[in-house]
Amino acid sequence: MTVCEAPGKVYLFGEHAVVYGEPAVPAAIERRAAVTAEPRSDDHVRVEAEDLSLDGFTVEYSGGTSDRPDVDVPTPLVEAAMGYVDAAVEQARDAADAPDAGFDITVESDIPLGAGLGSSAAVVVAGIDAATRALGEPLDRRELADRAYRAEYEVQDGQASRADTFCSTMGGAVRVEGDDCEPIETPNLPFVVGFDGGAGDTGELVAGVGELREEYEFAADTVASIGDVVRTGEALLEDAVPEGESGGDAEPSPELLSELGELMDFNHGLLAALGVSARSLDAMVWAARDAGAHGAKLTGAGGGGCIVALDASDATETALSFTQGCEEAFRAELATEGVRVVEP
Ligand SMILES: Nc1ncnc2c1ncn2[C@@H]1O[C@H](COP(=O)(O)OP(=O)(O)OP(=O)(O)O)[C@@H](O)[C@H]1O
Numbered sequence: 001m002t003v004c005e006a007p008g009k010v011y012l013f014g015e016h017a018v019v020y021g022e023p024a025v026p027a028a029i030e031r032r033a034a035v036t037a038e039p040r041s042d043d044h045v046r047v048e049a050e051d052l053s054l055d056g057f058t059v060e061y062s063g064g065t066s067d068r069p070d071v072d073v074p075t076p077l078v079e080a081a082m083g084y085v086d087a088a089v090e091q092a093r094d095a096a097d098a099p100d101a102g103f104d105i106t107v108e109s110d111i112p113l114g115a116g117l118g119s120s121a122a123v124v125v126a127g128i129d130a131a132t133r134a135l136g137e138p139l140d141r142r143e144l145a146d147r148a149y150r151a152e153y154e155v156q157d158g159q160a161s162r163a164d165t166f167c168s169t170m171g172g173a174v175r176v177e178g179d180d181c182e183p184i185e186t187p188n189l190p191f192v193v194g195f196d197g198g199a200g201d202t203g204e205l206v207a208g209v210g211e212l213r214e215e216y217e218f219a220a221d222t223v224a225s226i227g228d229v230v231r232t233g234e235a236l237l238e239d240a241v242p243e244g245e246s247g248g249d250a251e252p253s254p255e256l257l258s259e260l261g262e263l264m265d266f267n268h269g270l271l272a273a274l275g276v277s278a279r280s281l282d283a284m285v286w287a288a289r290d291a292g293a294h295g296a297k298l299t300g301a302g303g304g305g306c307i308v309a310l311d312a313s314d315a316t317e318t319a320l321s322f323t324q325g326c327e328e329a330f331r332a333e334l335a336t337e338g339v340r341v342v343e344p
């Protein structure tokens with residue numbers, strides 16, 4: 001039995017635009033998905049995913065969409081829920097050159113689903129890592145991140161960036177631009193997350209931005225402007241942690257926080273223009289700003305789910321917990337360690 005766990009993430013800047021080749025800076029947070037993989041003697045895959053919003057279910061099948069199990073929930077729901085686990089198993093089989101490998105898979109996660117905190121990437125990264133290790137074919141981190149990206153790319157119909165999966169694999173903050181993925185140093189940023197209890201469909205939201213971009217030149221310009229915000233933000237981060245030094249525990253200066261916050265606010269406005277915010281997300285963003293956060297924006301695909309704000313004090317978390325539409329507010333610590341093995 002092999003257990004691996006991988007972190008979720010928040011976007012400091014750049015979601016959606018990163019799908020079109022602009023840079024993005026996500027940061028891993030201490031909320032993790034743990035995947036257990038136990039090889040079977042047959043080619044079946046049995047998945048227990050108790051945290052799924054279907055109230056938890058267990059299915060068993062031999063792989064491939066033609067051989068779907070009899071379960072008493074609508075098939076599209078199962079397909080949607082199982083897509084990422086399925087894709088992870090396929091990547092592990094391919095990587096280990098074991099096309100008929102069967103597994104008992106268990107997923108346990110404290111990352112809300114579809115809420116912008118990268119639950120899909122964490123499940124895919126931990127899933128591929130656990131399954132390949134269980135087959136005795138562990139992957140190095142770059143290959144793991146690459147295969148996890150390919151899994152997300154498939155499930156999201158060819159519209160995905162490497163950002164979520166690379167960040168979940170490596171931990172810390174990362175910079176992703178197209179195929180170019182690198183860890184970056186950041187000071188210890190005081191992230192506060194507000195969660196509206198809802199979810200957005202990443203594939204649909206990404207497709208929506210894609211259509212706007214095709215239809216209107218100013219939408220394409222908006223995507224490019226997000227890229228400009230990211231470049232401005234990463235220059236600030238570079239200056240905050242001199243090359244060769246580790247950011248880790250370094251406390252950010254008040255000036256850095258207010259400059260980053262201003263860029264986060266700007267980034268949120270551009271995302272809202274692209275149609276991926278929601279009333280609940282806007283309400284939480286404004287509650288955070290009113291409480292004195294340096295800045296606030298939606299994180300991830302949007303449509304519902306989470307916002308991220310910068311505030312070292314308790315004011316934003318407290319204000320969010322009293323904001324109508326906010327179901328949960330919490331401080332998100334930077335996860336400096338990416339995917340890790342819990343049981344070999
Ligand atoms: N605990 C879990 N067990 C099984 N599958 C999960 C679990 N958590 C997430 N998933 C899979 O990930 C899907 C959600 O991924 P999606 O990309 O829509 O949202 P997200 O990754 O949480 O947010 P974002 O991509 O915006 O950061 C779920 O529908 C499910 O397929």
Ligand SMILES: C[C@@](O)(CCO)CC(=O)[O-]
Pocket residue numbers: 014015016017018019116118159160161162163164202206299300301
């Ligand atoms: C919306 C998006 O940019 C981030 C989702 O967390 C999609 C992606 O990068 O694959």
Ligand SMILES: [Mg+2]
Pocket residue numbers: 118119120121164202
């Ligand atoms: Mg996702």
